[in-house]
Every structure is written in structure tokens, then in C-alpha cells.
Amino acid sequence: MLFGIPWDLSSEWAFAVSIFPILLRGLVVTLQATALGFVIALLLGLVLAVLRSLPLKIVSWPVAVFIEFIRDTPLLVQLYFLYFVLPNFGIVLPAFLTGAIALGLQYSAYTSEVYRAGLEAVPKGQWEGALALNMPTWLTYRDVIVPQAIPRVVPALGNYLVSMLKDTPLLSAVTVLEMLEVATIIGDRTFRYLTPLTMVGGLFLVLTLVAAWLVRFTEAKLPKGGIPLK
Amino acid sequence: MEHWLDLLPPLLRGARVTAELALASTVLGGVLAFAAGIGKLSKFLPVRWLSVVYIEIFRGTSLLVQMFWLFFALPLLGVRLEPTTAGILALGLNIGAYGAEVVRGAILAVDPKQYEAAIAVNFGPRYTLWRIILPQALVEMMPPFGNLVVQNLKDTALVSLITLTDLTFQAQNLRNLTLDSVPVYTMTLFLYFGMALVLTFLMRLLERYIASRVGVAAARARG
Numbered sequence: 001m002l003f004g005i006p007w008d009l010s011s012e013w014a015f016a017v018s019i020f021p022i023l024l025r026g027l028v029v030t031l032q033a034t035a036l037g038f039v040i041a042l043l044l045g046l047v048l049a050v051l052r053s054l055p056l057k058i059v060s061w062p063v064a065v066f067i068e069f070i071r072d073t074p075l076l077v078q079l080y081f082l083y084f085v086l087p088n089f090g091i092v093l094p095a096f097l098t099g100a101i102a103l104g105l106q107y108s109a110y111t112s113e114v115y116r117a118g119l120e121a122v123p124k125g126q127w128e129g130a131l132a133l134n135m136p137t138w139l140t141y142r143d144v145i146v147p148q149a150i151p152r153v154v155p156a157l158g159n160y161l162v163s164m165l166k167d168t169p170l171l172s173a174v175t176v177l178e179m180l181e182v183a184t185i186i187g188d189r190t191f192r193y194l195t196p197l198t199m200v201g202g203l204f205l206v207l208t209l210v211a212a213w214l215v216r217f218t219e220a221k222l223p224k225g226g227i228p229l230k
Numbered sequence: 231m232e233h234w235l236d237l238l239p240p241l242l243r244g245a246r247v248t249a250e251l252a253l254a255s256t257v258l259g260g261v262l263a264f265a266a267g268i269g270k271l272s273k274f275l276p277v278r279w280l281s282v283v284y285i286e287i288f289r290g291t292s293l294l295v296q297m298f299w300l301f302f303a304l305p306l307l308g309v310r311l312e313p314t315t316a317g318i319l320a321l322g323l324n325i326g327a328y329g330a331e332v333v334r335g336a337i338l339a340v341d342p343k344q345y346e347a348a349i350a351v352n353f354g355p356r357y358t359l360w361r362i363i364l365p366q367a368l369v370e371m372m373p374p375f376g377n378l379v380v381q382n383l384k385d386t387a388l389v390s391l392i393t394l395t396d397l398t399f400q401a402q403n404l405r406n407l408t409l410d411s412v413p414v415y416t417m418t419l420f421l422y423f424g425m426a427l428v429l430t431f432l433m434r435l436l437e438r439y440i441a442s443r444v445g446v447a448a449a450r451a452r453g
Contacts, residue, residue, distance in 0.1 A: 069419070069423055072380060072384070072422065072423050072426035072427065072430075073384065073419045073422045073423050073426070074383075074384040074385070074386075074387035074388075074398065074422055075384070075387075076387040076388060076390070076391075076398055077387055077398055077401065077415060077418050077419055077422060078419070080398075080401070080402070080405075080411075080415055081411070081415040081416075081419065084405060084411035084415065085411045085412055085415060088411065088412065165292075166291065166292040166293070167292070168292070169292045169294040169295055170294060170388070172294075173391060180292070180294060180295055180298065183298075184298065184302075187302060192306070193298075193302035193303045193306060194303040194306040194307065197295065197298055197299045197302060197303040198299065198303060200295055201287075201291045201295050201296070201299060204290065204291040204292050204295055205286075205287065205290045205291055208290040208291070209290065
């Protein structure tokens with residue numbers, strides 16, 4: 001049994017039905033890791049995007065190299081790095097948090113690019129108009145540029161959300177009990193890998209489809225020109 | 231410092247395995263990408279259906295799940311794969327599905343006038359595809375392919391979880407031996423970074439070569 005739920009080894013179908021609630025527990029962890037990781041990626045990506053576009057070369061250049069470094073190295077190795085190195089510096093986090101941070105870190109490199117592209121895509125005329133109206137830069141960003149950048153940014157961010165969902169099984173390498181790990185444990189104990197792994201594959205497919213649908217829905221709901229001011 | 235240098239030989243051995251896996255899976259993925267990408271545009275329903283199913287399954291599920299399935303679940307259906315085969319297969323199938331969408335998008339982006347011109351000079355559909363459409367689509371495909379190749383390199387790290395002795399596996403080994411995580415993982419990250427930079431450079435060279443071979447007009451039309 002796992003999570004207090006026993007499984008039924010009588011037939012393959014009974015087995016599949018009995019492990020479904022166990023896999024759902026893993027699904028919850030998967031979803032939580034994705035949600036937390038995505039929030040971190042959104043926030044950290046914003047910070048990185050801002051830092052990267054600063055006119056100060058001493059700040060923008062190292063940040064650019066850092067972003068490129070994160071993008072070009074495997075998530076698994078970054079995960080191991082955080083998991084084993086952070087305790088050396090006295091930061092001992094539960095595996096789940098380390099996993100979410102690793103996900104957020106890797107995807108923040110992607111989201112920072114998305115933010116940059118989204119801000120670039122706002123027509124230059126908007127800036128000129130704001131300048132003509134004597135708006136300060138921060139106000140221009142807040143009320144003119146960012147509301148128009150958001151609809152452009154949502155599709156790409158949505159794709160990365162779906163992508164992150166499919167990366168959560170890596171967290172099983174540091175003992176996080178997400179879906180794949182749960183399925184593997186069931187397989188290790190019953191020697192029946194086919195059913196749990198196939199079910200997990202199917203669940204991911206369903207999750208991906210639902211998540212992709214949610215992203216399209218959000219895209220459609222957003223006004224094309226940008227979020228209105230008031 | 232000497233301690234760090236001692237770590238290099240096993241890591242480099244792992245890096246060599248990583249490079250081999252990346253190369254093999256990229257080739258497999260490339261073949262599958264063209265097969266499924268063109269297949270999805272086929273007028274034969276079974277071919278289209280097969281391509282769609284393949285692309286949806288391998289893009290919609292996690293790579294690690296696919297790898298575990300090939301390594302742990304497939305033997306229970308009677309097919310026992312070597313870890314290397316399972317790894318290359320999983321990586322290739324996965325990157326092929328993403329590549330198929332790139333191929334399809336690039337083919338669809340070719341100007342419809344090219345098809346009309348081909349009909350006007352009496353080219354058959356297969357000849358048109360091979361000599362007219364694909365070369366122009368190829369120019370369009372190269373930048374996203376570059377990204378996918380680097381992504382594939384990063385994905386090879388996952389084979390360490392199905393017992394293949396790649397760079398990440400060696401790093402884990404060394405860490406367990408020395409209990410000193412910082413030098414091991416730092417060097418591993420830099421090795422991957424170096425390989426990714428080399429790959430990006432090579433892909434960019436390839437991009438420019440293709441653009442020069444296909445012709446300036448096509449490259450200009452795309453960019």
C-alpha cells in the first residue's frame with residue numbers, strides 16, 4: 001500500500017482501478033510543484049528582465065550571461081546542484097521546495113526572454129505619445145506599456161506552463177513524491193510497471209490537454225489591444 | 231584546484247557518452263521530424279492520423295515518463311531494450327515530435343505561389359516537395375532546429391536515471407564518492423554549457439550554409 005491505500009493485485013484492471021487514487025495523490029504534488037515553480041518563474045523572470053535591460057553594463061552583462069547559462073544547462077543538473085549544494089551554505093529546504101525553486105529558476109530564464117520580447121513588441125508610438133504627454137517613465141510602463149504587453153506575453157508564458165508541467169517528473173530524482181515517482185514506487189513493490197507507467201503517461205496527456213485549453217481560454221478572454229486602464 | 235582537475239577524467243568520459251547520445255538521438259529525431267511533419271500534411275488519412283497520434287503523444291507527455299516507460303514497462307510486453315537503445319529511442323522520439331511541428335510550420339510558410347509555379351512547369355507533387363518546397367522550408371526551419379538541438383542535449387541528462395553512464399551519471403557518482411558537491415556540479419554545469427555553446431555555434435554555421443545554398447531570395451523572404 002502507499003499513502004494508506006492498498007492495491008488490488010487480482011486482475012490487471014482491478015490493479016489499475018485501485019492504484020488510480022494513489023496516482024492522484026502524486027498528481028496533486030505534481031500540480032503544486034508546477035504552480036509554485038511557475039509563480040517563481042514569473043516573478044524571477046521579471047526581475048531578470050528588468051536587470052538585463054538596465055543601461056548599466058556591469059549589471060546587464062553578467063545577468064545576460066547568467067540567463068544564458070541557466071538556459072543552456074540541464075534542469076536535472078541544476079536540481080542536483082541546488083539539492084546538494086544549498087545545505088552546504090546552511091539552507092536546508094524540503095525536497096519539494098528545492099524542486100520548485102529549480103523549476104522556477106530554469107524557467108525564469110525563459111520567461112525573462114518572453115517579457116523582453118513582449119515589451120519590445122509594444123509599438124514605439126506609444127512611448128512617443130507618453131513622452132508628448134509628459135508622463136514619467138515609471139508611469140508610462142505601468143499604465144501604457146505593460147497593459148499592452150500582457151496579451152502578447154500570455155501565449156508564450158502559457159506554453160512554458162505546459163512545458164513545466166512535463167518537467168515535474170525530474171523532481172523524482174530528489175525524492176519528491178510526484179506522479180512518476182509514485183508510479184515507480186508501485187512498480188518497484190509489485191513488479192508491475194506497465195500499468196502504473198501507462199496510466200501516468202495518460203494522465204500527463206490529459207493534463208497537458210487541459211492546461212493547453214486553459215491557456216487558449218485565457219488568451220481568448222484577454223482583450224486584444226491590452227488590458228484597459230480603469 | 232588539483233582536486234577539481236582530478237574530477238575531469240571521469241566527467242569527460244561521461245561527456246563523451248552524452249555527446250554520442252545527443253548525436254544519435256538528434257539524427258533519429260531529425261528523421262522522425264521530417265517523416266511526421268510531412269506525414270501530417272499528407273493527403274492519405276492513415277498517414278496523417280499516424281503522424282498526429284505520434285506527435286500528440288510524444289509532445290503531450292513528459293520525456294522522463296517516456297523514458298521510464300521504454301525502460302521499465304516495455305520489457306513487460308516482451309521487448310527488452312538495452313538502456314542505450316531505450317535512451318536514444320526516447321530522446322529521438324521526443325525531439326522528433328517537437329521537430330515535426332517545426333517542419334510542418336516551415337512547409338506551410340512557403341509561399342503558395344511556389345506551388346502554382348511548380349504546377350505551371352508541370353512538376354509532379356513529390357518532385358515539387360523535394361526540389362522546390364523543402365529547400366525553402368529548410369531555411370525557415372533552421373533557427374528553431376538550433377533551439378531543439380540544444381534542448382536535446384540538455385535532455386540527455388535524464389538518461390542518467392535509466393543507468394546510462396553519461397555526464398550527469400558520472401557527476402552523481404563523483405559526488406557520492408567525494409561528498410563534495412560544489413566542484414562536481416559546478417564543473418558538470420560548465421561542461422554542459424560548453425557543449426551547448428559549441429552546438430549553438432555549429433547550428434548557426436549550418437543555418438548560414440543552408441541559407442547560402444538555397445539562395446538569398448529565400449533567406450530574405452524569411453527574415
